[in-house]
Amino acid sequence: MSPSSASTNIRAIDVIRKKRDATELSRAEIDAFINGYTRGDIPDYQVSAWLMAVLLKGMTRAETASLTDAMLRSGEVLDFSDLPARKVDKHSTGGVGDKTSLVLAPVVAAGGLLVPMISGRGLGHTGGTLDKLESIPGFNVNLPVAQFRKVLERCGCSMIGQTAEIAPADRKIYALRDVTGTVESPFLICASIMSKKLAEGIDGLVLDVKTGSGAFMKNEEDAAYLAELMVETGERMGKKMAALLTDMDQPLGYYAGNSLEVIEVIEVLRGGGPKDLVDLCHELAAWMFLLGDRLKSIAEGRQLSKHLIDSGKGLEKFRQMVELQGGNPRAVDDPRLLPKAQHTLEITSPRSGFLTAIQCEQTGIACVILGGGRERKEDSVDPSVGFVLHKKVGDQVSSGESLCTMHYNSEERAARAKALLEASFQIGEAPPAKLRPLIHRVIAKSGEKN
């Protein structure tokens, strides 16, 4: 795109102009633009103008797939095709208390599929799988690809962070979007998520697209649009895809915070845990089994998931993965070995009535303020802090009763978080008219819906 690569005959300026004028870009044009940027031949200022044009003019499905593929191929694409079982994964768009990945990877591996899961850190008010795993003493999320493969071969699942070799175009583009007001485009979100996930060399992917006050996409129609876009993009790239639009109007389960969430994950793998979290894990596991051709229906998938938990096989896989990735496997059986905050404080109800709503994003921010996430990129995370809910939306509550227990290490942070948490709970005289369903919608090929 620079004079040195003029031989491709595709100029960056023409790619920008076409998108500005809402003309569909060809595969070759998108490839040249993304490759030129990854190589450093095209400057940031041309790409940011193009990103704004994409955000405002949109993309066709073909363009979105081309962009995803170009970003995917900008780096290493893992190849586990020699391994005997189907490879599947799950991706969540992020929420508060969303710890399903830690349950799903071992359960689905116990069911005979392979789960090569590359995850992220906390972002904004949401938690991150890597931060949660690192609260397990010794757990290493930074495995080189060869060791990632070894763990996968030995126990059927492995969970690591993004390597420098995977989708470098996405890393550059994401950093640019963050400072140019171009984060919110569904087309760019789709390409970012899918290029990283498909670099895992998987056959099928279930998307857990969150909607509600604790999701990035608060509007259900926006979330559904993104879900459909990602499903179609994955299918165009030859993958088995499904998306569940799920509720994030209150935290998932009772626990939020890194080691606290690991404790709840272990509860679920032991056959306990709160209904919403358990139900969502079974549902997502069932879809992973279905897309991995392990079973023929969601109903069978749910049954298999329950069986793998009841039999202790899921917990056993989790313990095995923890050990293979350098973590202390005894922490799986004795949660007292996990980091624990020094202090706790009860957030109590100011009156009797019903919990009618939780400002979910605010509770996530409270967790970040306590140290459970990052206020600035360079911050380190405190694995022990967070909160444990005692009530969920619809529950009856008495005046002075505890709504949640805050776990903290700093009085100053606790004071800020307390104010936020207290303001997050809405207490009414009557129970809420109608509870939101856990799963709002399923987006998948019609033959697969049950």
Add this chain to the structure above:
Amino acid sequence: MSPSSASTNIRAIDVIRKKRDATELSRAEIDAFINGYTRGDIPDYQVSAWLMAVLLKGMTRAETASLTDAMLRSGEVLDFSDLPARKVDKHSTGGVGDKTSLVLAPVVAAGGLLVPMISGRGLGHTGGTLDKLESIPGFNVNLPVAQFRKVLERCGCSMIGQTAEIAPADRKIYALRDVTGTVESPFLICASIMSKKLAEGIDGLVLDVKTGSGAFMKNEEDAAYLAELMVETGERMGKKMAALLTDMDQPLGYYAGNSLEVIEVIEVLRGGGPKDLVDLCHELAAWMFLLGDRLKSIAEGRQLSKHLIDSGKGLEKFRQMVELQGGNPRAVDDPRLLPKAQHTLEITSPRSGFLTAIQCEQTGIACVILGGGRERKEDSVDPSVGFVLHKKVGDQVSSGESLCTMHYNSEERAARAKALLEASFQIGEAPPAKLRPLIHRVIAKSGEKN
């Protein structure tokens, strides 16, 4: 906008997001953004995303005036308020053979107003006033401001190029627009033109907005929109404004090329010259007299302009300005002292009939190819080349008769230009149904239209 200027409380990212979402930006936000960019605190990649958002979402009139004013105030604003007469100027959006500035500055100065004219170089297929002036041996367009003022005081007009101190924000933004597909926005065009012109410290400005095959804005409605935008922006900034939408469907006058156009300017100042060029000069001069409060009507202005030419006072002013700016004043009386190309070649009509159309942009490109303009920024200009038309649209023509004479110095360039020129003339059996008027529309406050 960077951490160092966070005290303004206005963040670049928020300014980008607001424009992206079509929210009106405040004066303070636009100031902070433009000043931050000029100082180097805001990077190119944020500004280019914002420029694309402006192009696609537009601006209100208040935002356009704020942007123009912020760009104007990014550098030096000349102040001639101590000089006794009103200061006026004319700006053209560019065309082929458009040499009116060289007639207007001396004529209007001879009429008693001051004309501090800062002009540009050739751009694309269009000629530039500075390039034309530099074909006069010795003429210096790079005067420091103090000397510009001195020439203005002594003869009432001076013509120079943009100094580094004037509107530095425009220079940075223009370079960025050129490589990010954001040239075409009327709001950005308006702010770019008006910030530079109003830095001249003028009281009134006439805009000559070109439309037709040789203009940048080929569509008349686009040109009218830009004209109205510029008039309103100037008025909001306290200037007397008018815009003439004029025809650029064929070259203006007969001569195109730098020294060739100076020859035609001298013809006009001597009372000769082609009707379209002469009429447009009188019309623009009349508007300058009106906006400079020199007279009460356009009709009086036309008369005064004719008188100043007939009496030789305009030519005398031109001679005086040439001399004050280091040029050889004898060239004004003896055009043989101007640069002359080594060769000429006739472009003849392939058949008898009528000249029904000229592809005006193509003739401008032919002139650039001959060396009269720049194919690349670093090219130097050949002052002597160009073409002289012998026929204009509507004229009858015989087979083999010359349509124009090409003046050239390079056989290779001549061959390329000849092919372009030959293809530019359209010969039909009947005369064109209706000739386009020279002045399509006048945009000014209603009381000023005659």
